[in-house]
Amino acid sequence: MLASMTGVSGFRLRLPSPLVRIQDETLDRYGIVLYLKRDDLTNPDIPGNKWRKLKYNLSAARDEGMKVLLTFGGAYSNHIRAVAAAGHHFGFQTIGVIRGEEHDPLNDVLSQAVGYGMKLTYLDRLSYRDKKSPAIEKLLRDQFGDFYLIPEGGSNALALRGCAELVDEIKVPFDFICCPCGTGGTLAGIATAISGPRRAIGFSVLKGGNFLIDDVVQLQTSLLGHRLHNWSIELDFHMGGFARRNAELDSFITLFNDRHNIQLEWVYVAKMMYGLYNLIERGRFVSGAEIVAVITG
Numbered sequence: 001m002l003a004s005m006t007g008v009s010g011f012r013l014r015l016p017s018p019l020v021r022i023q024d025e026t027l028d029r030y031g032i033v034l035y036l037k038r039d040d041l042t043n044p045d046i047p048g049n050k051w052r053k054l055k056y057n058l059s060a061a062r063d064e065g066m067k068v069l070l071t072f073g074g075a076y077s078n079h080i081r082a083v084a085a086a087g088h089h090f091g092f093q094t095i096g097v098i099r100g101e102e103h104d105p106l107n108d109v110l111s112q113a114v115g116y117g118m119k120l121t122y123l124d125r126l127s128y129r130d131k132k133s134p135a136i137e138k139l140l141r142d143q144f145g146d147f148y149l150i151p152e153g154g155s156n157a158l159a160l161r162g163c164a165e166l167v168d169e170i171k172v173p174f175d176f177i178c179c180p181c182g183t184g185g186t187l188a189g190i191a192t193a194i195s196g197p198r199r200a201i202g203f204s205v206l207k208g209g210n211f212l213i214d215d216v217v218q219l220q221t222s223l224l225g226h227r228l229h230n231w232s233i234e235l236d237f238h239m240g241g242f243a244r245r246n247a248e249l250d251s252f253i254t255l256f257n258d259r260h261n262i263q264l265e266w267v268y269v270a271k272m273m274y275g276l277y278n279l280i281e282r283g284r285f286v287s288g289a290e291i292v293a294v295i296t297g
């Protein structure tokens with residue numbers, strides 16, 4: 001069914017995404033084998049983990065005969081844009097419930113979403129915090145009628161299944177797999193697909209990312225009925241908080257680009273890579289360790 005979904009209106013996916021080994025002085029010095037899982041190259045409109053998280057939600061929406069997708073996000077949410085693009089490519093109407101007030105003119109993310117036909121509506125910050133409550137859902141159903149609800153960040157049990165497939169694509173041996181964490185859905189899903197002594201490490205891009213641990217536990221429980229213990233989250237590499245950057249991060253991005261000719265996306269991916277190199281330099285991994293870093297976008 002998904003094979004047929006990926007053929008519509010010229011929508012193309014590069015899957016499995018490429019796996020490339022990179023080498024540099026730091027990795028050599030600590031004896032680390034590092035692979036990048038280039039999920040950023042999957043599709044320009046619905047990159048990497050956004051596609052993986054949406055895939056089974058789109059087929060569920062279609063199976064349920066739903067015509068409308070409704071989801072939540074901040075004004076700069078990659079997920080909002082991805083859902084808008086998915087609606088455009090797969091024939092759903094889309095509604096984006098945006099945190100905070102409307103700003104005129106729309107920023108790039110929201111104007112692209114509108115360009116894909118998404119209808120935007122706004123929730124004040126207090127109500128937005130309450131977005132999972134039955135009261136808010138009823139409000140939205142009264143206003144918009146029937147819809148398939150995709151939670152913020154696209155993270156639900158079906159999203160975990162999609163993210164688990166990323167692991168199956170990796171055909172080299174590895175000990176650790178790393179990804180950035182916004183809502184934790186990607187990490188939660190990856191961890192369901194690794195076995196034995198392998199471990200998944202998430203890197204929070206949010207300040208005060210402690211709640212992510214509970215969220216990952218909850219997501220895994222919703223899929224499996226219990227949590228797994230093969231993952232952890234690094235909380236200290238947010239560089240000031242979500243969508244904040246500092247000189248240290250910027251010089252890391254420049255250095256990485258000089259060495260590897262890869263421009264790291266700064267909101268998520270660069271913070272993970274910065275954190276990973278930091279852990280390597282602190283001796284967290286034994287010499288010979290094989291690590292996969294997921295370039296989520």
Ligand SMILES: *Cc1c(COP(=O)(O)O)cnc(C)c1O
Pocket residue numbers: 049050078079153155180181182183184185186187265268269296297
């Ligand atoms: C949305 C996003 C994430 C966050 O993934 P979660 O599953 O919400 O933790 C990570 N990386 C990129 C590039 C993203 O756009």
